[in-house]
Amino acid sequence: MINNLTCNNLLKKKDYIIFCNFYKIIKNTSFYTDGYAIASKQIGIRKNLFSLYYKSFFFFKNCFYIWKSNEKIIYKEGCLSFNDIKTKIRSKYIAVFCENKYLNRSKVFVKNFTSICLQHETDHLCL
Numbered sequence: 001m002i003n004n005l006t007c008n009n010l011l012k013k014k015d016y017i018i019f020c021n022f023y024k025i026i027k028n029t030s031f032y033t034d035g036y037a038i039a040s041k042q043i044g045i046r047k048n049l050f051s052l053y054y055k056s057f058f059f060f061k062n063c064f065y066i067w068k069s070n071e072k073i074i075y076k077e078g079c080l081s082f083n084d085i086k087t088k089i090r091s092k093y094i095a096v097f098c099e100n101k102y103l104n105r106s107k108v109f110v111k112n113f114t115s116i117c118l119q120h121e122t123d124h125l126c127l
């Protein structure tokens with residue numbers, strides 16, 4: 001399952017500041033919007049960075065898919081940037097490569113709700 005990738009001083013300073021902003025935005029808005037994640041493009045930064053808050057705070061840097069399951073899951077998704085809720089069909093399981101807090105690339109396998117969040121945030125990065 002997902003590693004605990006928390007904001008800390010092992011990150012490059014610029015990325016650390018971005019992830020701390022993500023943390024503040026998610027903590028300040030999730031109570032009202034049910035938002036659990038945010039991508040850098042949502043705050044005007046053209047980098048492959050996003051954060052997810054689900055039981056703990058996680059960051060993802062330079063994340064890309066290496067595998068998506070054919071098994072699907074249907075979910076009504078909301079977004080911090082848009083008011084409407086849309087029903088989406090997502091892969092139930094995915095595997096990604098991303099940088100961890102030690103700046104090493106690592107393989108992360110996620111399922112169900114976490115998989116939906118990662119796919120949603122990856123969509124933001126591609127828009």
Ligand SMILES: [Zn+2]
Pocket residue numbers: 078079080081120124
């Ligand atoms: Zn969104």
